[in-house]
Amino acid sequence: MITLKINGLEVKTEEGQTILDVAKFYGLEIPTLCYNEGLSRYGGCRLCLVEIGEEPKTKLVSSCTYPAEEGLVVRTDTKRVIEARKMMIELMLSVAPGSKIIQDLASKFGVKQVRFKIRNEECILCGLCVRMCAEQMDGRAIGFQNRGYKRKISTPFDTRSEECRLCGGCIYVCPACQLRCQGPDADTAVCNACLTMDPTCLDFHDELQCWMYDVGRCGTCIREKTEESNNKKRTQKSKQKEKNA
Amino acid sequence: MRKIKKIKTIKDLEQSIQSQIQARKSEKKSVLTVSAGTCGQARGSLKVIKSLEKAIKEQNLEDKVKIKVTGCHGFCEAEPNIIVQPVNIFYQKVQPKDAKDITSETIINNKVIDQLLFTDLATGKKVSNENNIPFYKKQKRIILGDNTLIDPTDMDDYLSIGGYRSLVKALSDMTQEEIIETVKQSGLRGRGGAGFPTGYKWEFARKTKSDTKYIICNADEGDPGAYMDRSLLEGNPHRVLEGMIIGAFAIGAGEGYIYARDEYPLAVEHISLAISKAEEMGLLGKNILGTDFDFEVQIVKGAGAFVCGEETALIASVEGRVGEPRQRPPFPAVKGLWGKPTNINNVETWANIPLIIEKGAEWFSRIGTNGSKGTKIFSLVGKINNTGLVEVPMGITLREIIFDIGGGIPGGKDFKAVQTGGPSGGCIPKEMLDLPVDYESLAKVGSIMGSGGMIVMDENTCMVDVAKFFLNFLRDESCGKCISCREGTQRMWEIVTDITEGKGKKGDLEFLEALAKATRDASMCGLGQTAANPVLSTIRHFKDEYEAHIKDKKCPAGVCKELIQYSIIAENCTGCLACIKPCPQDAITGELKKVHVLDQSKCIKCGACYEACNFDAIKIE
Numbered sequence: 083m084i085t086l087k088i089n090g091l092e093v094k095t096e097e098g099q100t101i102l103d104v105a106k107f108y109g110l111e112i113p114t115l116c117y118n119e120g121l122s123r124y125g126g127c128r129l130c131l132v133e134i135g136e137e138p139k140t141k142l143v144s145s146c147t148y149p150a151e152e153g154l155v156v157r158t159d160t161k162r163v164i165e166a167r168k169m170m171i172e173l174m175l176s177v178a179p180g181s182k183i184i185q186d187l188a189s190k191f192g193v194k195q196v197r198f199k200i201r202n203e204e205c206i207l208c209g210l211c212v213r214m215c216a217e218q219m220d221g222r223a224i225g226f227q228n229r230g231y232k233r234k235i236s237t238p239f240d241t242r243s244e245e246c247r248l249c250g251g252c253i254y255v256c257p258a259c260q261l262r263c264q265g266p267d268a269d270t271a272v273c274n275a276c277l278t279m280d281p282t283c284l285d286f287h288d289e290l291q292c293w294m295y296d297v298g299r300c301g302t303c304i305r306e307k308t309e310e311s312n313n314k315k316r317t318q319k320s321k322q323k324e325k326n327a
Numbered sequence: 328m329r330k331i332k333k334i335k336t337i338k339d340l341e342q343s344i345q346s347q348i349q350a351r352k353s354e355k356k357s358v359l360t361v362s363a364g365t366c367g368q369a370r371g372s373l374k375v376i377k378s379l380e381k382a383i384k385e386q387n388l389e390d391k392v393k394i395k396v397t398g399c400h401g402f403c404e405a406e407p408n409i410i411v412q413p414v415n416i417f418y419q420k421v422q423p424k425d426a427k428d429i430t431s432e433t434i435i436n437n438k439v440i441d442q443l444l445f446t447d448l449a450t451g452k453k454v455s456n457e458n459n460i461p462f463y464k465k466q467k468r469i470i471l472g473d474n475t476l477i478d479p480t481d482m483d484d485y486l487s488i489g490g491y492r493s494l495v496k497a498l499s500d501m502t503q504e505e506i507i508e509t510v511k512q513s514g515l516r517g518r519g520g521a522g523f524p525t526g527y528k529w530e531f532a533r534k535t536k537s538d539t540k541y542i543i544c545n546a547d548e549g550d551p552g553a554y555m556d557r558s559l560l561e562g563n564p565h566r567v568l569e570g571m572i573i574g575a576f577a578i579g580a581g582e583g584y585i586y587a588r589d590e591y592p593l594a595v596e597h598i599s600l601a602i603s604k605a606e607e608m609g610l611l612g613k614n615i616l617g618t619d620f621d622f623e624v625q626i627v628k629g630a631g632a633f634v635c636g637e638e639t640a641l642i643a644s645v646e647g648r649v650g651e652p653r654q655r656p657p658f659p660a661v662k663g664l665w666g667k668p669t670n671i672n673n674v675e676t677w678a679n680i681p682l683i684i685e686k687g688a689e690w691f692s693r694i695g696t697n698g699s700k701g702t703k704i705f706s707l708v709g710k711i712n713n714t715g716l717v718e719v720p721m722g723i724t725l726r727e728i729i730f731d732i733g734g735g736i737p738g739g740k741d742f743k744a745v746q747t748g749g750p751s752g753g754c755i756p757k758e759m760l761d762l763p764v765d766y767e768s769l770a771k772v773g774s775i776m777g778s779g780g781m782i783v784m785d786e787n788t789c790m791v792d793v794a795k796f797f798l799n800f801l802r803d804e805s806c807g808k809c810i811s812c813r814e815g816t817q818r819m820w821e822i823v824t825d826i827t828e829g830k831g832k833k834g835d836l837e838f839l840e841a842l843a844k845a846t847r848d849a850s851m852c853g854l855g856q857t858a859a860n861p862v863l864s865t866i867r868h869f870k871d872e873y874e875a876h877i878k879d880k881k882c883p884a885g886v887c888k889e890l891i892q893y894s895i896i897a898e899n900c901t902g903c904l905a906c907i908k909p910c911p912q913d914a915i916t917g918e919l920k921k922v923h924v925l926d927q928s929k930c931i932k933c934g935a936c937y938e939a940c941n942f943d944a945i946k947i948e
Contacts, residue, residue, distance in 0.1 A: 125654055128811045128849045142848045147654035162848060166811075169845035173814040197838060198818050206810060226649070226807070229632065231817040233807030 086154040101145035101156055102130055112158055113167070113187065115174075115257055116208035117146045121217055127208050128170045129187070133157045142166055168193050174258075177203045181258035204258055207233055211252030219251045333609040336617040337499045340491060340610075347487035357392045357434055358412040360475055361421075364399030364561045365593050366554070371423070372407035378426035385427075392434045395484075398474045398562020398597075401716040402462055405445060410457055410475055417457040418443040448712060448734050462713045465731050467694065467702050470678050471555075471718045474562035479597045482604045485565040491610065493681035497573045498618055501684075506577040507533060510680065512688035514700035519545055519636070519673030520751065520777045521853065522699075522766040531660035532578045532670040540580040541664045543671040544571055545641060546587040546594070549633035550749025551800060553780035555704040555716055556674035560587065560594035563678070564601035568624065570680035572610065575622045578670050583624040586641055590631055599626055633750070633804035636778075637852050638663075638671050640806065651806045652852035673778065675704060695721030699765035703776065705747075707733050709783035710740070719764070726760040729783055741786040743884075744868070748777025750797045750804070751857030753864025754790060773864040775857065789886035790869040791876055795823045797861035805854060812855030815846030819862055827887040831877035840866060885947035888932045892948045897922045899944035906936035906945065 083094050088105055095104045100123065105112050116127035125147035132145045134156050142163060145156075157163070168191055174184050176198035184206070187193075207226070212235060215221040223246035227236050237243035334340045359379060363372040379394055400408055405419030411433055418429065418440065425443060432438045444453040445460050454460050457475075477484040485491070497506055511526025532540060544567060548556040559567060571583050587595050602624050605611045613621045627645050634640045635650040642664050644650035663669025679701060683691045692700045699721040705728065707717050712734035719728060725745060729735070736742050744754045747764075753774030755762065762768050766776050784793065798820040807813040822839050825831055843859035843866075850856050866873060875881050882890040895906075895915075902920040914930045917923030925936070937945045 123654075124808075125851055126808050126810060128809055128851075131849055144654070144851065147851075149656060151656070165841075166845045166849040169842060170810055170849060173810055173818065176818075177814065199821065207807065207813070208810075209808075229634070229807045230801075230803045230805040230813060231807075232803075233813060 084150055084152045086150055086152065086156060088156045089158055095150050097150075099150045101132055101134075101143075101148050101150055101154075104150050105132075105145065105156075105158065110158060112145055113191070114146060115183070115187070115206075116210060118210060118213070118255060121210065121213040121255075123147045124209050124213065127174070127206065129167060131163050131166055131170075133160045133163050164191070167191060172196055172198070174206045177201050178206050178258035180204055181206075183257040205235065206258050207235065208257065209235075210255040210257065211235060214251045214255045219247070219249050221245050221247065221249070221251075223247075224252060333607070334616065335609060337495055340616055341495050344486045344489065344492055344495070347483050348489060350483075351487035356390070357414075358395050359392060359429070360395045360397050360400075360410045360412060362398070362400040362406060362408050362475075363396045364558055365591070366399055366403050367406045367408075368593075370406040374423045375407050375409070375421050375426065378423035379429070382426040382430040386430055386435070388430055388434055392430065395478050396480075397477060398479050399558040399716065400475050401468070401471055401558070401718070402460075402713065403715040404462075404713050405715075415457050416455050417445060417460060419445050461734065462715065462717075462732055465723075465727060466718050467720045468718045469682060469694075469702055470559070470566075470675070471562075471704055471716060473566065474558070477563065479562050479564055480600050482565060482601070482608065485563070489685075490565055490681075491569055493684035494569050494572055494610070494616075497576060497684050498616055498620070503533065503577045503579065506573065506684065509688045510577075510683060513683045513691040514688075514695075514698075515676065515679055515683060515691065516699065516766065517673055518675035518679070518703065518778065520748070520775065522776055525672060525676055528660065528672070529574065529578055529670060531658070532580075532668050535661050535668040537668050539582075539665075539667045540578055541667055541669040542571060542575050542578060542580045542583045543641065543645070543664065543669060544583065544585040544674055544677050545636060545638075545671050546585055546591070546674045547629050547636040547641060548588060548591075548674075548778060549631075549636050549804070550778055550780040552708045552782055553706045553749055553778055555706055555779050557591050557594050558716055559674050559678050559704075560591070560598050562597075564594075564598040565605070566681055567598070567674055567677045568601050568605055568611075570677035571624065572605075572615070572622055573680050573684055574670065574672070574677065576620050580670065581621050581623070583622065584645055584664070585624060585626045586629055586635070586645060587626060588631055589628040595626060595628060602626070632806075633800075634806045634852070634854050637854060640852070641671065642669065649806075651808050652854070654851060675779070696763060696765045698767050699776075703764070703779060705764075705779045705781045707781050707783065709746075709781075710736050710785040710788070711783040712737050721765045722763045724761050724763055725755065728764065728781070729760070733783065736783070736785045738785075742783070743786050743788055744784045744790065744793075746774075746782040746784065746793065746861075747780065748775035748860070749780040750800050751775060751854070751860055752777045752780070753860045754784070754793060754868060755864075756868040773860065773867055775860070787884055787886070789827075789882050789884035790865045790872050791823060791827050791882075792884075792886045794861045794865045795820065795827055798823055798858075801854070801858045801861075805858070809850050809852075809855055811846050811849035812851075812858060815842060815850070815855070816858050818842060819846070819859070823862070826873065826876045827882070828889040829876070829880045829887075831873075833877070835877055836866060836870070836873055881948075891932060892927065893925060893930060893932060893934070893937060893945055894927075894948065895923055895925050896944050896946055899942050901942055901944070903941070905941060906939045909935040909939045911935065 085094050093104055093108050102112055112130045114130045116124050123146050125144040130145045131142045133140050133142055136155050171188050171193045175188050176196045178184055179200055212225055215224050223243040224235055224237055227234050361372055361376050407421050409418045409421050416439055428440055432440050439455050444455055447454055476488055507526055507529050515525045516522040546556050575583055629635050632650050635644045637652045638659050640650040640652040659669040694701050702718050702720050704716055704718045708714055717732050742757055744756050746754045755772055755774055769776050798816055802816040802820050805812045805816050819842055843862045847856055847859040875883050880890055885891050900922045907915045912929045912931055914926045915923050
């Protein structure tokens with residue numbers, strides 16, 4: 083057992099837990115963004131900052147990555163934490179102003195203006211999509227490119243990745259992106275599903291050939307079938323209308 | 328070719344060292360040591376060597392003289408330079424055509440060639456002896472000094488100056504705990520930037536229980552204008568290797584890595600050669616010198632990312648992953664390379680180890696100040712007369728380095744500031760010239776020791792522009808993981824750029840400071856945590872310059888193009904036409920012996936006319 087102090091409260095935890103884990107367990111709220119229970123810890127959004135150590139030697143660390151240590155003194159709501167956190171939200175808002183999640187965070191923490199030049203990138207490079215793809219979908223279709231201000235998320239060589247199964251997991255976890263549809267822009271969009279509308283399934287398949295190892299789990303064949311029948315119904319209806327007329 | 332004889336026992340090594348020392352003592356030939364590090368080669372030292380070889384052959388001097396190609400001698404301003412040993416005559420800026428004179432005059436007639444000597448700027452006198460040159464006089468070259476004595480590609484040469492003697496001592500007379508205790512007692516602190524006490528770092532790695540441990544030599548030197556690690560690896564690779572072998576023995580590591588930049592081909596070549604030679608001789612490999620200590624060294628070439636100098640990013644890069652820092656703890660001493668305990672030290676730190684083992688902790692701790700022991704190599708660059716690598720005892724003042732060793736500012740201009748510690752460091756103003764150079768004092772004024780870059784700036788340097796330069800470097804070199812560092816450096820750069828372009832507005836400074844502090848506080852690794860230093864230190868010491876840019880829309884140093892204007896001073900203009908030709912815009916018109924006219928609408932502020940005018944008739948406002 084490890085004993086540490088969070089906001090003056092003595093708490094106990096097991097080895098291998100992070101500060102965030104402990105805080106959550108005790109019901110202490112720390113805002114997060116790039117953290118997801120099902121994915122590995124990243125520590126990129128810097129929202130979950132907490133102040134550790136004792137005066138005058140304290141520092142800010144991301145609670146989602148910092149391990150709980152014996153005797154650690156943690157404070158989650160100091161002036162220094164709040165100021166840094168507000169600046170992080172402002173920085174995020176300046177690159178992804180359209181994100182509902184970030185807007186909500188801004189409103190919650192009282193960030194009322196963005197003093198930076200707005201860049202509508204709609205991506206804060208939190209890496210949730212990359213981790214989702216690699217860790218949960220076993221895909222590794224997308225990843226980070228470049229470093230510094232040139233960093234972006236894309237597929238290898240910016241082309242349609244053969245690893246991508248169009249599962250949509252990346253879009254599901256994204257807090258900011260507008261990838262739901264960016265229009266037919268082959269150069270920038272990660273998904274580009276509309277451009278590369280290869281049928282996910284073979285023309286003809288049965289249980290043995292279905293690459294999802296189970297008939298129709300991806301839904302394409304079912305959707306195609308229903309669309310087909312819908313179309314047929316539609317044409318039949320219109321023909322009937324013509325006849326009636 | 329001499330057959331390689333493997334050194335099997337510690338005694339054998341001791342004997343070979345003694346015989347090499349004797350061989351050096353009994354050497355009767357004069358030696359021409361030519362500096363041919365990367366910098367020397369760039370200034371043409373390879374051509375000089377060729378013509379020297381030719382001259383020796385022509386004059387049949389093979390029995391009297393030999394050439395020794397060494398690494399960097401430190402005095403870059405005087406490259407390519409030759410030291411004639413054993414008389415220690417220092418010839419600077421040698422051209423291939425001088426080769427014949429050197430052999431015929433100095434070697435045959437024992438005469439000193441005056442025009443190749445260094446001129447002391449203060450006294451105007453020629454100095455012949457290396458040790459009397461002011462640049463070298465105040466230095467304490469306990470590490471770098473050996474560069475002038477040995478051929479880095481020849482292991483015997485290293486043995487002949489007593490090299491690997493410390494290894495003998497460590498393996499035969501000392502236990503592993505004693506070695507670590509010695510390093511602790513010496514007070515040696517990491518030379519890579521943060522200055523963590525080396526002995527303690529070793530102890531942590533030693534105490535962690537594991538069947539496999541690693542050590543790494545960090546040679547990912549990325550600070551703009553800093554090149555001491557390169558110089559050490561190029562000029563004295565065996566010494567770094569010796570330090571690593573001793574360290575590995577003390578920590579209990581079986582494998583070592585040298586993480587070097589791919590941009591340092593000569594350094595990689597020399598250290599590779601040193602490793603293969605040490606393997607041949609039995610100083611690396613299984614059962615080193617008959618003991619049960621095994622140790623191997625490999626080189627990993629980095630692709631030139633600044634952030635890979637950070638420990639955890641470096642480990643990621645060695646493992647073949649993207650060079651991105653991760654959360655510490657766990658520290659590398661607990662969980663490092665491939666998840667095993669790993670000890671990482673900088674090149675210069677490793678190079679200090681043999682010296683500490685050989686001469687003892689007490690000897691070492693006598694050099695320097697209370698908190699900072701030993702010497703530190705700085706690369707003294709920028710607006711300075713004697714550019715070069717200088718090795719000084721800790722605690723020496725900035726004034727001594729810049730004015731006594733560096734010879735002051737060229738062109739009689741005023742000193743303005745010195746930037747230490749590379750992009751993560753800060754600018755120190757004129758008023759603080761008497762600041763002692765050690766870890767604590769530099770931190771107090773908002774800068775850091777860093778890996779040892781020292782960029783001198785004169786009155787014509789704009790401090791806002793300097794901040795912009797470093798921010799531009801950092802926004803490019805940030806790994807981009809933390810939003811605080813990636814967006815923080817980018818946004819700071821945007822604000823500072825606006826200020827230099829005259830678009831600064833009231834409140835910018837306060838906002839910049841708040842952003843800088845948030846970047847420093849919120850970032851995960853050392854890069855982000857220190858990225859604000861160039862901004863914060865320039866605001867702290869040169870606030871008036873920022874305010875001149877923002878309020879008056881003027882650049883006092885005359886650097887920021889958007890804020891200056893070139894104009895012709897009619898009284899001074901002689902009508903010589905000199906400024907008309909270099910102007911790329913044809914903005915200056917005029918006739919011979921009549922005052923010229925500058926058309927502001929065409930001027931792109933390139934400064935060509937300013938450079939061309941011999942009569943101070945062009946002014947910058």
